[in-house]
Amino acid sequence: MQTRRLGPFSVSALGLGCMNLSHAYGTPPSAEVAATLLLRALDHGITLFDTAALYGFGSNETLLGNVLKPHRSKFVLASKCGMTGVDGKRVIDGRPATLKRTCDESLRRLQTDVIDLYYLHRWDKQVPIEESVGALGDLVRAGKIRGIGLSEVSAATLRRAHAEHPIVALQNEYSLWTRNPELGALAACRELGVTLVAFSPLARAFLTGTLRDPETQLEAKDIRRQMPRFDAANYMKNLELLPAYLDIAREAGCSPAQLALAWLLAQGEHIIPIFGTRQPEHLDDNAGAAAVSLDPRAVARLDALINQQTVTGPRYNAATQLEIDTEKFPD
Numbered sequence: 001m002q003t004r005r006l007g008p009f010s011v012s013a014l015g016l017g018c019m020n021l022s023h024a025y026g027t028p029p030s031a032e033v034a035a036t037l038l039l040r041a042l043d044h045g046i047t048l049f050d051t052a053a054l055y056g057f058g059s060n061e062t063l064l065g066n067v068l069k070p071h072r073s074k075f076v077l078a079s080k081c082g083m084t085g086v087d088g089k090r091v092i093d094g095r096p097a098t099l100k101r102t103c104d105e106s107l108r109r110l111q112t113d114v115i116d117l118y119y120l121h122r123w124d125k126q127v128p129i130e131e132s133v134g135a136l137g138d139l140v141r142a143g144k145i146r147g148i149g150l151s152e153v154s155a156a157t158l159r160r161a162h163a164e165h166p167i168v169a170l171q172n173e174y175s176l177w178t179r180n181p182e183l184g185a186l187a188a189c190r191e192l193g194v195t196l197v198a199f200s201p202l203a204r205a206f207l208t209g210t211l212r213d214p215e216t217q218l219e220a221k222d223i224r225r226q227m228p229r230f231d232a233a234n235y236m237k238n239l240e241l242l243p244a245y246l247d248i249a250r251e252a253g254c255s256p257a258q259l260a261l262a263w264l265l266a267q268g269e270h271i272i273p274i275f276g277t278r279q280p281e282h283l284d285d286n287a288g289a290a291a292v293s294l295d296p297r298a299v300a301r302l303d304a305l306i307n308q309q310t311v312t313g314p315r316y317n318a319a320t321q322l323e324i325d326t327e328k329f330p331d
Helices: 031-043 055-074 096-110 129-141 155-164 185-192 203-208 232-239 242-252 256-265 280-291 296-305
Strands: 003-006 009-012 015-017 048-050 076-081 083-086 089-092 115-120 145-151 169-173 195-199 271-275
Touching: 003 195, 003 271, 031 055, 031 280, 048 271, 055 076, 055 083, 055 096, 076 083, 076 096, 076 145, 096 115, 096 129, 115 129, 115 169, 129 145, 129 155, 145 155, 155 185, 169 185, 185 195, 203 256, 242 256, 242 296, 256 271, 256 280, 256 296
Parallel strands: 015 048, 015 271, 048 076, 076 115, 115 145, 145 169, 169 195, 195 271
Antiparallel strands: 003 009, 083 089
């Protein structure tokens, strides 16, 4: 698989987001199935694995530690702090002491001496970003982490953080149907030498063409049920975009998922999409996107077809949006 730069690291152009092996998308797979998928990703040449203390309230990090410890030298390990499970509830806490304690806990679960890339999962707006990043800088100097990342923050916050300590990566949602990074984060990353790690590159399965009826296909606790774009009325409108999208995929000779990932890879060398899946066949398909090359006409057609003006519904509900610092399109 082709590689891209991620701070001091050279990693696969596509990374594996491990959240849905433990968290947020309904019933997770068994530990055996999850282990098989993680090892299969390594076999595909994927060398960036992304987890977080929040995912499964620590169980996702434990899974990666148990499965990948024998292969630790083969990949770059990313995890996150600042949003964790406390007494069964999700809590955002960016205080320096909390971040340092969370790091020690993550190191134990991951069964490693150092985390290569450690993100502030959410900016705790009660704590100046400089204080949270300063604490992460202390972890770099202590040798517990190698690089600092941020998640779901704006270009302005990225610049403030970068002035405190160099930032390796900014992980924000980016796909054909979520263009918020184009409001400033993409340009700031390019200017500062920061990699934009794009999560939910497949639009939470919309761009795979397999999710046609969220009401019947999604489990009751699936987080997409709380997202306005997946409301029945909004999703019905969004489905109207799929036929033309699938036509472009056929013309390009690739799967719908590969088309979405290839579009992202074409947006800049400083972008690394991380996809998540629980199905080995989907992993195989997604990994093949690194070999897909789109001509400029296909990219232009995709840009015109699926964008902020043509997608119906905001990406988050009002309560969740209050936690997010990324740039937002006008309502």
